[in-house]
Amino acid sequence: MVDYHIRLDGVTKTFGALRVVDNLRLDIVRGEFLSLLGPSGSGKTTILMMLAGFQDATEGTIYVDGHMINDIPSHRRNMGVVFQSYALFPHMTVAQNVAFPLKMRGVGRAEIAARVxxxxxMVQLAALSERRPAQLSGGQQQRVALARALVFEPGVVLMDEPLGALDKQLREQMQLDIRELHGRLGLTIVFVTHDQSEALTMSDRIAVFNKGLIEQIDTPRMIYDHPATRFVAEFIGETNLMEGEIAGREGGEALIRLDSGDMLRVRDRAEFDAGRRVLATVRPEKVELSEAPAAINSIPVAVTDSIYQGDHLRVQLQGPGQRLVARRDRRAAEWTPGAKINATFAPEDCWVIVP
Known part of the structure; x- marks a missing residue:
C-alpha cells in the first residue's frame, strides 16, 4: 500500500480573475523527493506557499498524514522551509540562526544546543557556528538555511528555488549534497525549480507545471525519454520535433509519414489511430550522422553549423522543411557547413506525442 504523506485534493488558487493553480490533485509519497518544475508563473511557488501555510487555498483541501491542514497556521504545520534568499538574521551567529525555530517553540536550552x-x-558547518552570515560564502549561507529548516525535525521540507543564487559549480555540488542528505534522513522534500537539469539530477519524481496544471508527473527518466505533451518535450532539455501522421503499424512499431514525405518507424503508441496527426520526438544525443543513408529512419539533411560546447559538438541541420539538432562526441570530426549527410536514429529512441 502506498504511504501518501501529502495529498492536495482539488486545490485551486485565484488572485482576482487570475487562476494560478487549477483544481490540483497531487499525492506525495512519504520520503520522496518531488520537484515542481515549470516556467515562471506556472503556479509551482504558489503551491509551496499553500503547503507552508503562507497562503490559503481558494478551493480544495490539503492533507498531511491524513489530516486536513487548511486551517492550521504555518508555525504548527511541522514543515521546514528553505528560500532562495536564505532569510538569515545578519546580527545572529550561525548557531543562533539555526536555534531560532527551537526558541520559538519553547525548547529548553540544553536540548537546543544538542539539536543545533x-x-x-549534518550540513558540515559545525566549525563555523560562531560566524555571522556576512562572513560566509553563498553556499555556506544556504547550508545554514537548510540546517535551520531541519533542526526542529520536520516531517516535510519545502524548498523554493534554494540554489538559484549560487554559481554553477557550487549549485551542482549543493544539488548532490541535498540529494545525499535526503537519502540519509528519509525526508519528504518538495522542491520548486525552473531548472530542468536540477530537477533531473535531484528528484524521485518530477511534476511539470504549465499555467497552473500538471502536464506530466513521473520519474526523471520517463519525463525525459517519454514526454506526454509537446510542452514537456520542449521544456525538458532539447529535442527534435517532426510533424506527420500515423500511417499504420508493423512489427510492434508505429509507422509515421512525415510532412516531408519521409517515413519513420517509432516505438508503438497503440492509442493513436491511423491518420492521427502526431509529433515524433527524438533527443539530439540519439541522432547519428553519416554520409550513407540508413535502412530505416534516415532523413537527408544539410549541415548549417557545428558548435564546440566543451563536452560535445552541437550540429545544426536543415532537413526537408524542418531543422534538426544532433549532439556528437567532442572528438568527432566536424562536418563542414553545407555538407549533405543523413540524420538517423533507432525506432526505440523516438517517441510519439500529440501536437
Missing part, C-alpha cells in the same frame, strides 16, 4: 550541533554536523 546535530543540524550543523
Amino acid at each position: 550541533n546535530r543540524a550543523l554536523d
Whole structure:
C-alpha cells in the first residue's frame, strides 16, 4: 500500500480573475523527493506557499498524514522551509540562526544546543557556528538555511528555488549534497525549480507545471525519454520535433509519414489511430550522422553549423522543411557547413506525442 504523506485534493488558487493553480490533485509519497518544475508563473511557488501555510487555498483541501491542514497556521504545520534568499538574521551567529525555530517553540536550552550541533554536523558547518552570515560564502549561507529548516525535525521540507543564487559549480555540488542528505534522513522534500537539469539530477519524481496544471508527473527518466505533451518535450532539455501522421503499424512499431514525405518507424503508441496527426520526438544525443543513408529512419539533411560546447559538438541541420539538432562526441570530426549527410536514429529512441 502506498504511504501518501501529502495529498492536495482539488486545490485551486485565484488572485482576482487570475487562476494560478487549477483544481490540483497531487499525492506525495512519504520520503520522496518531488520537484515542481515549470516556467515562471506556472503556479509551482504558489503551491509551496499553500503547503507552508503562507497562503490559503481558494478551493480544495490539503492533507498531511491524513489530516486536513487548511486551517492550521504555518508555525504548527511541522514543515521546514528553505528560500532562495536564505532569510538569515545578519546580527545572529550561525548557531543562533539555526536555534531560532527551537526558541520559538519553547525548547529548553540544553536540548537546543544538542539539536543545533546535530543540524550543523549534518550540513558540515559545525566549525563555523560562531560566524555571522556576512562572513560566509553563498553556499555556506544556504547550508545554514537548510540546517535551520531541519533542526526542529520536520516531517516535510519545502524548498523554493534554494540554489538559484549560487554559481554553477557550487549549485551542482549543493544539488548532490541535498540529494545525499535526503537519502540519509528519509525526508519528504518538495522542491520548486525552473531548472530542468536540477530537477533531473535531484528528484524521485518530477511534476511539470504549465499555467497552473500538471502536464506530466513521473520519474526523471520517463519525463525525459517519454514526454506526454509537446510542452514537456520542449521544456525538458532539447529535442527534435517532426510533424506527420500515423500511417499504420508493423512489427510492434508505429509507422509515421512525415510532412516531408519521409517515413519513420517509432516505438508503438497503440492509442493513436491511423491518420492521427502526431509529433515524433527524438533527443539530439540519439541522432547519428553519416554520409550513407540508413535502412530505416534516415532523413537527408544539410549541415548549417557545428558548435564546440566543451563536452560535445552541437550540429545544426536543415532537413526537408524542418531543422534538426544532433549532439556528437567532442572528438568527432566536424562536418563542414553545407555538407549533405543523413540524420538517423533507432525506432526505440523516438517517441510519439500529440501536437
